[in-house]
Amino acid sequence: MNHNPQSDLIKLTDVATKLPKLINKVPHLLSGLKQAYLRTPTTATGLGIAFEKAVKHNPHGMALLFEEQKFSYQALNEWANQIGHFYLSLGARKGDVIAVMVENRPELLATVIALAKIGVTTALVNTSQTAKALTHSINLVKPIAVIAGEECRAAIEEVRSDLNVGTDRFHWFADQPTRVESGTAPKGWSNLAEKIDHFPKFNTPTTHTVQGKDGLFYIYTSGTTGLPKAVIFTHSRWTLAYGTYGHVLNLNKNDVMYVTLPLYHATGIVVCWCGVIAGHATLALRRKFSTSSFWKDVQKFDASAIGYVGELCRYLMDAPTSENEQRHRVKKMIGNGMRPNIWDKYKARFGVEEILELYASSEGNVGFSNVFNFDNTVGFSPTPYAIVEFDKESNSPVKDAKGWCKKVKKGDVGLLIGKITRRSPFDGYTDPEKNKSVIMKDVFKHGDSFFNTGDLVRDIGFRHAQFVDRLGDTFRWKGENVSTTEVENAVSEYEKIAEAVVYGVEIPNTNGRAGMAAITLSEGTTLTEQDLQQMATQFKKCVPAYAVPVFLRIQKQVETTGTFKYQKNKLKEQSFDPNKNDERLLVLLPNATGYCDLTPEIFSNIEAYQYRF
Known part of the structure; x- marks a missing residue:
């Protein structure tokens, strides 16, 4: 039976019934919103500062679990500091880029923290890329070095002669617990685990010099020209996610979040992880999603929250029932793409109470989060946006007699656009032409500008929306x-x-x-x-x-x-x-x-x- 979207329209009485459960989250939410919105492009902010704050509050608590490996906040921080000091010794400085191609494992997170602290942008290369797309992705961001896990080295070797990177700047991590045994680097690669060994473990002096406008990640997104586009994700945007999604999740030191999503995507590396850092909680990581191991891992790591995308939920729903799927303490999930027709069934089958569905794009300036815990919605948005009538045949917004866009009525579907303001800037792509193509000007009045998300959503009332479809190429x-x-x-x-x-x-x-x-x-x-x-x-x-x-x-x-x-x-x-x-x-x-x-x-x-x- 198909789900009727009209049944999801939100009334004032619906909002009122959700308020009591929201009350206990309010102090944490307000703290997050304060950090999210009292930032400017030149504020000292970002991942490095937030991580050091978590280390200070919970030094001996577990920051990361992976297979049989465990890292406290202090241990992970010391490892990141050694990597950071090593790159500072090579002359790396704020504004530089390093391409990182490592699968979900501790070496990736230690590297990301290290580079964030020294103001170097991490280009998070999709670990399934090969050939032309891989060459393009790396050369596009002009990196000063490449860091590869052994599991990705063959793909890089194949295109190495086409990469614009110094021959002595190919750094390598063995595919094993490198804090225990660094391994032997292949010819032409520097063993990063060995190189950092003699560097200091104290915090790098650069963390508080990193500002909101500085680049934290390049995240790759599909482009209409066929090759991946690199989207700049600044420390300011990370702080916005940390202050909103991170605090909506409301984790604490006793929580463990299990994540199987690839960390080269923003849902994993930004949304899930910033929730863990905000609560000084534990991240339990798996290299790749596995249906058969999912609930076993949840039990093994004693997870209380999970990160998801819609496909993952569908695989779990399709799997035969198992005794492990109810023997856990998972009550919260955060992610995107949960389909309305399995939402209720999923909650009932696995005992999950809160699905924090969200909407955001790597390049966009508008975000939604299911803070009120309604079903079948990407949630509520505090950012300025509009949902406008759209004609699929002409592939363009519908205009009124005066040439202005028209907002849809409650219950109707339209194109989601995010207003570009000082507080909701559009950071954009590396390609200026691509930026021009997604900015709409003079939408409702002369001089305004909006980011075109390319997504169709339904307005279900009270600043809530439902994702419907993606337009374009x-x-x-x-x-x-x-x-x-x-x-x-x-x-x-x-x-x-x-x-x-x-x-x-x-x-x-x-x-x-x-x-x-x-x-x-x-x-x-x-x-x-x-x-x-x-x-x-x-x-x-x-x-x-x-x-x-x-x-x-x-x-x-x-x-x-x-x-x-x-x-x-x-x-x-x-x-x-x-x-x-x-x-x-x-x-x-x-x-x-x-x-x-x-x-x-x-x-x-x-x-x-x-x-x-």
């Missing part, structure tokens, strides 16, 4: 943003494919949209059985696993508009339904090594949720 699948242009380029490189149009299609009972490519073949060619295997193999080499098209549609020619834009709306509408297509459809079924024909029988099995994509 990216879609979300497996909790990741997929760039259609990047996939189009990769698919078109297959020798028999002349042209490809990529778009996202919905598969019942899954989150986001799966990739589908409408392809036209080179003249005189046909696809053989061998091609169906080779295409899948080649695509997997060119793009991350989550970006490989699940469906292919073989067209005689690609339909375009008068301005030569692809007719994606029609393609999305027809989707992968054989009843709506008279062209050949192919599907890459879960765990298959090649594409196969999408028959009516396979289609009905997909619709009946017989395959787990």
Whole structure:
């Protein structure tokens, strides 16, 4: 049965019933909001200062748990200080960038804290990137060094000759507990664990010189040109997240937050971790999400909170019931993408009381957080925003007779835009042209400016919203943003494919949209059985696993508009339904090594949720 969004509209009486439970959070919330909003671009602020404050309040409490490793706040801080002092000795200074490609493990967090304290921006390279995209991501931010975990070294070695980084600036961590055994670095790499060993453990002198306007992270996001965009995430924005999401979570020293999300994304590294630091609590980390190990780990680490994305929740809901799923003390979750049709079922099955769904983007200036603990909403926003009427056909906001945008009525869906002000600045991308394309001017009056999120949301009242869909040339699948242009380029490189149009299609009972490519073949060619295997193999080499098209549609020619834009709306509408297509459809079924024909029988099995994509 489909969920009715109109049932989620919020009334004044609904807000009143939530207030009593909010009262005990108020002191912590006010403290957070004070830190979030009493900051300026030149205030000394950020991750380094917040972490040192947590060390001072809880030096012997656990900061980090990973596999069998444990680090107190003091121990993690001393490790970070040694890394920081080492880079200061190399001449690293505020404003420099270091590219870091390490999977979720203690070495990554120690490095991030270290670089934050010395004012160096960490470029958080997606650990699944390879080839062209990896070269682009690293060179784009002009790093003074690269830090790689052994688990990512092969991908970097493959493109090393194309990287604009000094040959002596490739630093390496063994894929093991390097505080115990540093390992032996391969040829051409400096062993970072060894290099830092003789450096001091006291705080670096630079922490309080780092200001709000200084860069903390580069986080990569899919771009419309096909290659990743680097979004600057400043210490000021981190402090805003720390003061809002971090304090809404309301953790304390006895809490343990279990996180399996990749830390090269903001949900993990910013939202989840800043909640832990704000409460001087413990972060329990896993390298990659595993359905079968999830509740076992929750028990092992005695977790009381978890970080999530919608896909993760769906996998847990699909798993057979186990005795571990109720034997835990998890009462809170923070993240995004929880689907309305499983929200209540999830809470009931796993005993979770508070789902702190949120909305934010790495580059945006508007954020929502479910502070009142309503169901089926990304929550409440204290930042200035508007939801405006949007015409999907013309792909532009609807204007009134005077040329101004029109706000939607309560219950309606529109484009979310964030007002750009001194308190809600737009930090933007490394590419000035990209910045211009997402800023809307003269929206409601002359001289105002708004950030275009590219997202459709529903206004459900009392400054609350519901996420509906993503517009434009990216879609979300497996909790990741997929760039259609990047996939189009990769698919078109297959020798028999002349042209490809990529778009996202919905598969019942899954989150986001799966990739589908409408392809036209080179003249005189046909696809053989061998091609169906080779295409899948080649695509997997060119793009991350989550970006490989699940469906292919073989067209005689690609339909375009008068301005030569692809007719994606029609393609999305027809989707992968054989009843709506008279062209050949192919599907890459879960765990298959090649594409196969999408028959009516396979289609009905997909619709009946017989395959787990």
